[in-house]
Amino acid sequence: PCSNDSAAMAAAADRAAMFDLQGATKRLAAEMKACPEIAVAYWYVHGLIAAREAYRFGGSPESLEPVRQAMAELQSRVSFVPAAEIAHVVLQAASSAAQSEREEMGLLLEHALNLEGKARSAGLSGAPIVGAYEVAGDLWLQVHRFEDARRAYTVSAERIGSTRRVTLGLARTASRLNDLPVACEQYRALVSAWPKAGVEPPELTEAGAFIGRAECLTASRK
16 A cells, blocks of 8 residues: 555655645645555644744644644554654644744754654654754744754754755854855855756745845855
């Protein structure tokens, strides 16, 4: 029943790498009934999207209902899909971030990163599609803890490599911290490595606008 697992996961990961989490869920939804691993990936990414949306509403109980549903779906699969536990804890952290509960979020992220680190050391997969290390940076950035966000993205780069999400995160945190040379460098790296035939999401437009600033152009000439 999971014969199409790898293809569906790879296609969803490709969409996520282009900052299209909605597209990733659509790809996963087509296969989730046949495979528990894909169902875990679907509910995890769905929950991340919902938690980010809930942040716009101050993490109200109503706005967090889709996140709670996703966490319940993940919890029901913990016993037979190991990655479900990591995904569940990450969504708990995302839920705390939606309510700007920074201290609680930090503790939950620490737990999630510990779980993911142990899983990877054992040769197992971590949180699917978007790793816990990447999400940690996104959540710290979301709650305006920019130094913590930069540390999280730096660790993510060391552990899993400089993905597009990490590159964008480092650019954004450097910008918030007024570290313009690094922000220009990271935004430029995102643009230069983008597939020529790829769809241009808002994140790429953001990067292009930033490196067009006078400060970046001056640094580039130097």
